[in-house]
Amino acid sequence: MAPATRDDVARLAGVSSSTVSYALSGRRTISDATRRRVEAAMAELNYTPNAFARGLAGSRGGILALHYPYGRRGVTSSEFEYVAAATDRARERGYHLLLWSTPIDDVEGLESLVSEGLVDGVVLMELTPEDDRVPVLTEARVPFTNIGRPDDVAGLWFVDADYDALGRLAVQHLVDLGHERAFFLSQSVGSHERGSGPLARASRALDDAARRAGLVLEAHHAPVSITGGRSAFDAFVASSARPTAVVAFNETALAGFVQAAAFADCSIPRDVSVVALSIGDLAADMTSPPLTTVSPPGVELAAAAVDHLVDRLEGRRLGAPHLLVAPQLVVRGSSAPPSHDGRGAVRAAVRPAATRR
Secondary structure, eight states, X not given: OOOOOHHHHHHHHTSOHHHHHHHHHOSSOOOHHHHHHHHHHHHHHTOOOOHHHHHHTTSSSOEEEEEOOBOXXXXXXXXXXXXXHHHHHHHHTTOEEEEEOOBTTXXXXXXXXXXXXXXXXXXXXXXXXXXXXXXXXXXXXOOEEEESOOSOOTTOOEEEEOHHHHHHHHHHHHHHHTOXXXXXXXXXXXXXXXXHHHHHHHHHHHHHHHHHHTOEEEEEEEOSSHHHHHHHHHHHHHOTTOOSEEEEOOHHHHHHHHHHHHHTTOOTTTTOEXXXXXXXXXXXXXXXXXXXXXXXXXXXXXXXXXXHHHHHHTTSOOSOOEEEEOOEEEOOSSOOOOOTTHHHHHHHHOOOGGGOO
């Protein structure tokens, strides 16, 4: 027979799982009658609190989990900025934050995390349009909030980038510079894979903004890899539309694209302008020239998600907030007006992909 969990105790005592946590930790005042019901349920079920949870119970707050789904593509520096910011904000609010990384389809692992009563609340990242983690946490009655959102947001707490504004800013910047044709360096991901939700919103926003502004936008779906970016550069050079700018929503592939451009003596921004979407300042400053970006402030997004969750746990907020954070355009060295002879020079200089290392 499986050992009793905190949820089992809560059901028998007729209280919430968080109330059981408060009875164990003393972090929040509960009535003597409620405490006695919890203790009686624990005794009847022979419930033993998780040892790690007991060790952290003396903290002023509690334990939060940040569920960041693991994938073959790894974690970029921009994505890690969210993790670091959430950790810092949790500490400021008096809570410990655990990074929980499993494949996005491993719902059993997430069920195990919450059923053991280890955490008081969860922040989900990298949501897909139909994310299986949402019903798991909903059914477990574990308080959670989201950085990102599925398609159905009814009753959910989330903080996300304003992707419509992101698309408008990127397109308008290129149009203002005089560009008429652009190459969209997108991602090859399935609808249930990590990153598919933000990609779908960014793609729609760019398409809509480009259509309204009269910008011709050619999409190329590249693997999330350096080699994928190098191949994307070949597609860019071979494009019959002769784009003069690149808009990238694929941080890893963009690094390969920039490498290939340098190898081909293709100068950024003289021969092609580059605008990167949803890339942090650190990653933007690591290239030469530094990248012009249109990105939401990751620190603000992560901090707001933690604030919402803590406010929910502490009873400070009852409604489910839907917060869209405006992106910011930061013009660095990778975007400039188009050069009318630049594309011809690129075509003449580019070397075959097979010779690159």
